Amino acid sequence: MNFDEEFQKRKAEAEEIVCRYLPDEKEVPGKLTEAMNYSMLAGGKRIRPVLMLESYRMCGGDAAVVEPFMAAIEMIHTHSLVHDDLPAIDDDEFRRGKKTTHAAFGAALGVLAGDALLNYAYETAMTAFDCCQDPAKVARALRVLAQKTGIGGMLGGQSVDVENEKNGVFQLERKTIDYIYVNKTAALLEAPLMIGAILAGADEKTVSAMQEIGHRAGLAFQIADDVLDVTSTLEELGKPIGSDEKNNKTTYVTLMGVEGAREEAERLTREAVELLASMDGEHEFLKELLLFMADRRK
């Protein structure tokens, strides 16, 4: 398999679906929807909707019910980027070489466009009730989405990370780092894999295996970020390199060195891939995607 080619194909497919669910810019006077769409169209690998569609198809799904959820998870991910970049949090002016939402539209619209993306994610996902015979499946998928986004997931992890930074605490215990990575990063990678399986009508064992795969791949993904922060060039990373080191921030690299961190990411990915191999359904691309998430040098 030519992974790059296959990934570009799937990314384009996911992007086409996500874009169909963006809000109409004429719906609200002023720039709110323009700011939402600006941030949604600012690039990105669309890994979460791609993961959801792969999981859905692997579990036998072949209907449109997954599409609003694909858009929803990308909106939630984008919401988190828009708010992370705010002056009140990371105060970043650029992301992926483009002005961040608050830099382009002002801090007030940065707050409100982020809020509106989070809310529109739920509005969008709830349209799945219209195209599904089984409302219990949609309800279950919605609850996983909300739970993995909230205080027991992404927002919980993000708040612990931000609080430590704002308090000038950069030397973190291993268990705090793990808490942050598990919640801030892994939760929103578990969600699409679980939701794909749920919407396809998979059994509990499969949904739970998807959660495990997302958990390990999510940790590996974040550890790979730590490695990239010290090994990448500015051009490759698209954001300032060495920012963790400069802040003297504890990462997996400071805990176990570059090679140790790489090995940890590999170990986690191997476990995810083994679990995947034990499951039914076509998953060759999904396996390659898990390997890519843990080693984005290639």
Place this chain on the structure above:
Amino acid sequence: MNFDEEFQKRKAEAEEIVCRYLPDEKEVPGKLTEAMNYSMLAGGKRIRPVLMLESYRMCGGDAAVVEPFMAAIEMIHTHSLVHDDLPAIDDDEFRRGKKTTHAAFGAALGVLAGDALLNYAYETAMTAFDCCQDPAKVARALRVLAQKTGIGGMLGGQSVDVENEKNGVFQLERKTIDYIYVNKTAALLEAPLMIGAILAGADEKTVSAMQEIGHRAGLAFQIADDVLDVTSTLEELGKPIGSDEKNNKTTYVTLMGVEGAREEAERLTREAVELLASMDGEHEFLKELLLFMADRRK
């Protein structure tokens, strides 16, 4: 009826229900849930959950399914206050005589606690699937909640209001003011009345009448705010008075004078009360509450 006494009784009942759904402060390390609960417990009239429970009972509801939705609508309202108060938007240090969330916990937690309240509202409302035989009813209520909160409701109205302020545009056309009031304020008063009716299994005509009542009462509520801004004392209002006048901001009072604005609020309330009178079910208190919302001098 002694309205004050009845209102206090219902407010206490709503507050007890809302508080049962607040997040456990031990669930997340750090101060995220503490900041969420701080803002939820900072006072307020709990009008939205009270409206929901009145509508639910009037339409014959008598089960617990309404309770998570009562908590959810109060969380969404509180989310909007927390974010309105942020330095990036209104930059208010005090609300109801207490420090605002960002003033007490820092701007970063102000953003994140607001986000977490919005998300937790959906997590909470979705628990209604556990206590309801009819998932379609819960799904419909969730969709109304999300729609009235989002770009076609509260967040849409709020963004137009904030954009005009940030652009130094305080002289607004009547249609812009109406757009802001209808969406920023009325939408989140329509929602509880509609959701109460939906969860009680009311017919479409009743749900639609509830929307109309909420729409008129919501506009009257906001116009009453314009009146209070020029007629109230600092002590009565609990926030700086005359702030609209100082900003030379167009309100219903600048459009039609204090008496004209009062009459408009009365007219809208009369229509709402007439609609209510044409409906089945016990609604004596709800009628008094609509009258109170339009004239909070008493």
